[in-house]
Amino acid sequence: MEYEKAYVLGTDDDRPAKRRRIEAKGLHTSWPHRRQAYQTAWKQQRDAIETRLADVDAATVEDVSTFLDEAVVNTRSERIPTGIILQGADGGSTALNQIRKHVTSMQRARRRMVVLSANAGSNLKALLKALIIRATLQQSGIDEDEEDDVQSTRSKGPRLLNYDLQILCDHVCDRKLEQIVIAFEDTEAFDLDLLSELIELLGYWKDRIPFVCLFNIATDVDALQRLSRSAMKCLDGKLFDVAPSGEAVEQVLETIITSKSSLWLGAGLISMVLERQSDYIQSIGTLVDSVQYAYMSAYYANALSVFMASPHTRELSTTHFEAARSLPSFRTWVLRILGERGPEDIKDLLHNDKGILDFVVGGIEAGQGVLNKMIVALKVIRKLQEALPNTTKSALSTLYVQAMSGKLLGTPALRSQLLLVKKVPSDIAVALLESALSIEGFESAARASDSVQQELKTLLSKQKDSTQPLRSEDDIKNATLRTTVVAQKVELSKQKSALSEQDKAYTALLGRISNMFQDYFADTLINPKDLLFNEIFIYDHKSPYREVFTPRPRHAIERALASPHDYLDCDCCAPGHDGEEATLASTQPPSAVLYQLYLESGNLINASDLWQAFQAVMGDDKDEAETMALFQRGLAELRSLGMMKPTRKRADHVAKVMWRGL
Amino acid sequence: MAKRSRDGDGKDEESTPPETPSGRKSILRGTPNKLNGIATVDATPKSLRKVLFSTPAKHGEDDEDDDNVTPTTTRNDRSARRKSQRTLQHVDEASDGENAIVQDGRLAQQILGEDAVSEDEDEDDDDEDGITPSEPQSGPDTPSKSGKLRGRPKGRRRERTPSPPPDLPPHELYFFQNRTGANKTSTNTLPSHVLLSHEDYFAKIGSYKDPHASDIDRLKRLHKRAFEQWMFELEEGFNLCLYGYGSKRLLVNEFAEELSAEAQDKRKIVVVNGYTPGLAMKDILNTLARVVIKSKLKLPTQVPALLDEILRSLTTDANAMSFTLVVHSLDHQNLRKPAVQAMLARLAGHPAISLIATCDSPLFPLLWDTATTRQYRFLYHDTTTFEPYRVELDVVEEVNTLLGRSRRRVGGKDGVAFVLKSLPENARNLFRILVAEQLALADAAPAGLSSHAAFGGGQDDDDDEEVLGASDDDLAAAGQHTPSRRGRHKRAPVKSAKKVAAPVVRPNAAQGMEGVEYRTLYHKAVEEFVCSSELNFRTLLKEFVDHQIIESRKDVAGTERVAVTGVGREELEGLLEELV
Known part of the structure; x- marks a missing residue:
């Protein structure tokens, strides 16, 4: 089998169904439950993300669809109607797929959509071939008998070459197609000369085949500027703008955060995901994958995640309860309670499985409630930023990361924001309170704001005669009339006296509002890591994420060869106790020895000397032929790994290609 | 002398306080020891020293020693402890009168001062120290200078050791290994018999037991x-x-x-x-x-x-x-x-x-x-497994390609024998004739070769030939035989002829052997009833050509010649024996 090119494994059914899996033990017993929990949790999350993403693109998709619909009706135009879709670096295939769905669903079999990507062909023939095949093949499976008709009509005339657009033309006539949409998936990747040629050709056929083009552009419309003049003349373009990638990321993240899911992603993980998203241009799909994998890891690797599904006692082995009892957050809590109330309350938790189960489930719910409140607080902050003059609205993701790491409360940005609240004139204050109160979850948290709002209203009602809003004492803007700098102090006092009674009352009120917000934030923006059982419902491990999505294969291979002990963990090659890297030793795997000799050499290596050195390290007393076999194997491996290559510079030399750690 | 200094070290440990960093010292001393230790292997250190210090140069030696202490060391010496040490030594020297002790004392002082004294100076001292005993007649007036002149190269030699300074960051190591002039490799070549053939390789690898x-x-x-x-x-x-x-x-x-x-x-x-x-x-x-x-x-x-x-x-x-x-x-x-x-x-x-x-x-x-x-x-x-790439890699072939010797597989004796086994009697007979003729030609060659040598000698020097040969091999590795390259093959005989005496017989050296004239071969074949027509003959030959065992080319005169390629002469003889 190993020398066959490709084969199907296990076609014979007589293979004994070997069940390797022995009965799971310990914490692993809960895996089926956890898996179920994962599936419900992730499904909910995924659905939310999908609806959100559909909304993000919806407007553009709608526009493009109407554009296409119009093109069906209006066929008189000489030029090919062309939609240019700007959708940022993110592959944007979601939008294209939705458009395709629209095209094929409306009047199926009367319109066709062909997606061409740059790798479909490197010359005109290949592109045309791909285009024709895809356009004609699409529905062939659905109506078999029609297929025969096509064949028969085609066989009447002379046999056509497979890149002849006449085939497509015949096909269009036979099926009475109304529109052929050609979508260029990655316009920038096309050779523009080739693209120009293709477009010109399509232009010639426009009178017989109802073409419409869609260009998917990742960068800028300028990319199309370099099309040939004659090609441009064939096009009748219209521009569509899809939501930029960054915004989509923000939207998805907001969905993830606010979806009331039971699992929360920690600050470290989220910031890492976001960093990757912005550093390397990744599509939204990658972000979703990252989140999905985080969910998977949380439920797969953390046995305690089973508690999030509120299981029954008998479903769980006792190890789970033991594990829950040994959580650090539980321990600190126990210590605190012991200090406060004594051991009575705790005894039950430590000895009774049912007791701890209920306690954990309750604890998780409470913790999640706290986190939900925190999210509301984040929204309030954003509303404040929106309402306050001269403040930029910070992204929810940044706020979330700060809040999850427990650092948001102390940030200067938040403090200055609260100070700003004290200075706002009354009209803004009203808007501010209103928008804050409009947030779901906030009104219950800050009952005081209601009364404040009432007072503010009464204050304002007295003020009816003046069109000017009430001013705050702390607002320096009120001193704008000052012209002399010398008498600053004097003028300031004048200013204060100039404030009306209402203004004074208003200032006091603003102070209360500001304090109210301050208290509210202090209450809600706690450090999530202090929550009881946060280990269960907050997932914040970078480790599997980093390795699984951003591998470092070169590093892994170099490490394996340079210090094989790291992987093999054998006694013979253990490095010295002083922590230095293991030196060359004959006990190491032969290829590793060879690699380390390779590392020591310059950019040209004399094979003979390398062999001598290798032999010396492996031990001269050994069978030379055997050592040679190992030497040859090592050389072959290094070559296949791309570390050395043949050179013509000198006889029996090889060239070094890779330096370690670069 | 190196031995001497090491011995001096040993003495130090006795005469100096226990905090002597003797370990480090011995490393420093060890390097020159390795470099020129061979010359003094037999001389026992003790006797050597005795002889040295009983020579009349003893006086000068003493002088130099004084010189050495005063200008450089004292200037840089700010340690009170060392000062007291020195005075002690002087006292010792005076009381003992033994020069060996002076020498040792100086060494001890150097050892002690090593961490404080700048590296440069340390080296100077080192060099002088190494030089002095072997230089009995050095004049007392300019001792340090001459010592320095003589000592320098040694220090430099130490710098030139091939191993880089330890713990270089990766990029530094890259530049270190790519610096100009760093790329000095020997001209050793790998004897062809050392490389294993497929058969041997699999036998050896099969029997190899991985300790891991x-x-x-x-x-x-x-x-x-x-x-x-x-x-x-x-x-x-x-x-x-x-x-x-x-x-x-x-x-x-x-x-x-x-x-x-x-x-x-x-x-x-x-x-x-x-x-x-x-x-x-x-x-x-x-x-x-x-x-x-x-x-x-x-x-x-x-x-x-x-x-x-x-x-x-x-x-x-x-x-x-x-x-x-x-x-x-x-x-x-x-x-x-x-x-x-x-x-x-x-x-x-x-x-x-x-x-x-x-x-x-x-x-x-x-x-x-x-x-x-x-x-x-x-x-x-x-998933690092450390498993060998048993199936994925054709090890022997990879290595041959890497070293530009891929002819071994297609044309090697084993390969030829393998192909012959699968061919009919007639073909084998034809091949026998060809091999016999070719060997006979080669035996009669010397006269012909000289003319070739004259023809090729003016073209290239040896080095260039070497490179060309390698490139040919590369081509063979890729399995391409472009006509333009054939011309080069033609020149190859020159190389092989010239290098007959060379210790390494390259496997493809035989490709240079004179081919058998096509006509001659045909007639011979007809004579021996191997074939009856030229068409028949061609078909038989084609089989060999397809397997790249033989090659047909036109010589200078334009006559077509057929030759077995890729097999050495000894191997050809062996083949003939097997065939007959």
Whole structure:
């Protein structure tokens, strides 16, 4: 089998169904439950993300669809109607797929959509071939008998070459197609000369085949500027703008955060995901994958995640309860309670499985409630930023990361924001309170704001005669009339006296509002890591994420060869106790020895000397032929790994290609 | 003298306080010892010193010693402890009168001062120290100067050691190894008989017992523990990419088998051996089509169309089974083309197909652009196995290509014998005639060769020939025989003729042997009833040409000559013996 090119494994059914899996033990017993929990949790999350993403693109998709619909009706135009879709670096295939769905669903079999990507062909023939095949093949499976008709009509005339657009033309006539949409998936990747040629050709056929083009552009419309003049003349373009990638990321993240899911992603993980998203241009799909994998890891690797599904006692082995009892957050809590109330309350938790189960489930719910409140607080902050003059609205993701790491409360940005609240004139204050109160979850948290709002209203009602809003004492803007700098102090006092009674009352009120917000934030923006059982419902491990999505294969291979002990963990090659890297030793795997000799050499290596050195390290007393076999194997491996290559510079030399750690 | 100094070290330990960093000192001393230790191996250090200090130069020696202490050392010496040490030594010197002690004292002082004294000075002292005893007649007026002049080269030699300073950061190491003039390698060549043939290689590797077998096994068991996790990941719609050093073929196959045993729906598993020579996308798709497409309709012949058809039937066919695709060595040369990768990515991107791929090369992620990566939807796992690439690599061939000797396989004696075995009697007879004629020609060659040598001698010097020869080998490795290169082959005889006396007989040296004239060979063959017509004769010859055993070319005079290539003369003789 190993020398066959490709084969199907296990076609014979007589293979004994070997069940390797022995009965799971310990914490692993809960895996089926956890898996179920994962599936419900992730499904909910995924659905939310999908609806959100559909909304993000919806407007553009709608526009493009109407554009296409119009093109069906209006066929008189000489030029090919062309939609240019700007959708940022993110592959944007979601939008294209939705458009395709629209095209094929409306009047199926009367319109066709062909997606061409740059790798479909490197010359005109290949592109045309791909285009024709895809356009004609699409529905062939659905109506078999029609297929025969096509064949028969085609066989009447002379046999056509497979890149002849006449085939497509015949096909269009036979099926009475109304529109052929050609979508260029990655316009920038096309050779523009080739693209120009293709477009010109399509232009010639426009009178017989109802073409419409869609260009998917990742960068800028300028990319199309370099099309040939004659090609441009064939096009009748219209521009569509899809939501930029960054915004989509923000939207998805907001969905993830606010979806009331039971699992929360920690600050470290989220910031890492976001960093990757912005550093390397990744599509939204990658972000979703990252989140999905985080969910998977949380439920797969953390046995305690089973508690999030509120299981029954008998479903769980006792190890789970033991594990829950040994959580650090539980321990600190126990210590605190012991200090406060004594051991009575705790005894039950430590000895009774049912007791701890209920306690954990309750604890998780409470913790999640706290986190939900925190999210509301984040929204309030954003509303404040929106309402306050001269403040930029910070992204929810940044706020979330700060809040999850427990650092948001102390940030200067938040403090200055609260100070700003004290200075706002009354009209803004009203808007501010209103928008804050409009947030779901906030009104219950800050009952005081209601009364404040009432007072503010009464204050304002007295003020009816003046069109000017009430001013705050702390607002320096009120001193704008000052012209002399010398008498600053004097003028300031004048200013204060100039404030009306209402203004004074208003200032006091603003102070209360500001304090109210301050208290509210202090209450809600706690450090999530202090929550009881946060280990269960907050997932914040970078480790599997980093390795699984951003591998470092070169590093892994170099490490394996340079210090094989790291992987093999054998006694013979253990490095010295002083922590230095293991030196060359004959006990190491032969290829590793060879690699380390390779590392020591310059950019040209004399094979003979390398062999001598290798032999010396492996031990001269050994069978030379055997050592040679190992030497040859090592050389072959290094070559296949791309570390050395043949050179013509000198006889029996090889060239070094890779330096370690670069 | 080096021995001497080491001995001095030993004495130090007795005469100086215990905090002497003697360990470090001995390293410093050790280097010159290695360099020129051979000369003084037999002389015992003690006697040597006795002899040295009993020579009349003793006086001068003393003077120099004083000189040495006063200008440099004292100036730089700010340590009170050392000062007191020195006075003590002077007292010692005066009371003892033994010069050996002075010498030792000086050494001890150097050792003590080593950490404080600047490196430069330290070296100076070192050098002088090394020089003085062997320089009995050095004048007392300019002792330090001459000592320095003589001592310098030694210090420099020490710098020039091939091993770089330890713990260089990677980029520094790169520049160190690529600095101009660093690239001095010897002209040694690997004797051809040392390299193993296929047969020997497999015999040796087969009998080799890896001392790490148990550790490798443990590593594998470690990876196996992740099987369940991998299955979960596959079921969640991700694809797997396994990387790391070592062959992952067995591990993945085991995983695939477990997968098929575990799966409820008896899902099909298609395995692709990416390393198989000549594997094309078409092979993969054909195998897939057999699994996926149930109808008896004729399949499209074009690769993209076939791919489209497969994907279409997976999408539309309601009862189409989902299956797992296992690709060993996804990053193998066979599959590296962007178009192929794009197609594989399209397959992997389909929800009904799960892909398990292994990648061997260190830079495989560079194969894919963003769109391809996105379609692959890989989760990467480091599965370093340390297993040898038993099937994936043709070791002997790889090494031969690497060293530019790939002729060995196609033309080597073993290869020829192998081909002959599969040919009819007539062909074997023809070959026998050819070999015999060629050997006879070679025996009669000397006269002819000299003319060749004269013809080739003016063309190139030896070095150039060497390079050309290597390039020829490279070409042979690639299996290309462009006509333009043939011209070079022609020049090769010169080289081999000139290098007859060379210790290394290159395997392809024989290619230079004079070929047998085509006509002559034909007539001989007819005489011996090997063939009856020229057409017949040509057919027989073609078989050999196809196997690249013989080569036909026109010589200077334009007569066509046929020669056995790639086999050395001794080997030819051996062949003839076997054939007769």
